[in-house]
Amino acid sequence: DAMVIQNPRYQVTQFGKPVTLSCSQTLNHNVMYWYQQKSSQAPKLLFHYYDKDFNNEADTPDNFQSRRPNTSFCFLDIRSPGLGDAAMYLCATSSHTGYSNQPQHFGDGTRLSIL
């Protein structure tokens, strides 16, 4: 089945130690998104790629970076995680930003804990 896969499902890192979360997709979608979701809150968009074109949200901290080496893969790098970065990180894909009828398809998420 075509899908969005996030690894790992759970990630524990130390305060200040860089961490990378990964996302892959077999849907061949040209748009990939990263969201941060804290407990009992709505997902918050961090950034998205339209093909190789990177789009950062204005309030995304510089601590968060992303890479998309090819259509299938996208990575979220947190350079120096703080306690406030503990959250669920969701990756999503869609076929085109311009068409409002295209849903975003989400992965299962990576739950990040900071020690």
Place this chain on the structure above:
Amino acid sequence: AQKITQTQPGMFVQEKEAVTLDCTYDTSDPSYGLFWYKQPSSGEMIFLIYQGSYDQQNATEGRYSLNFQKARKSANLVISASQLGDSAMYFCAMKGNTGKLIFGQGTTLQVKP
């Protein structure tokens, strides 16, 4: 600016009963899409149903239907014959000209046996 409002932080429903989750929205875009997602406690975000702003008929997907009232700017989700597995957080979301999904704050639904 676009905004989604879900006024019910938590809801209870008896198993096999129907339940309506409320969603109102605000946008100045002439064309937009409305989505409902389900998020169980395990965390994955599951797409349930879509309604386009120009669709004449309310969307239905199995036990899910969307009660779309454009003049009132509401897009309520109706779940018929609730099951224990329906217990989850439900998010209403909108996508307009920016292509970004704007989420509501969510409603936690608990189905009682």
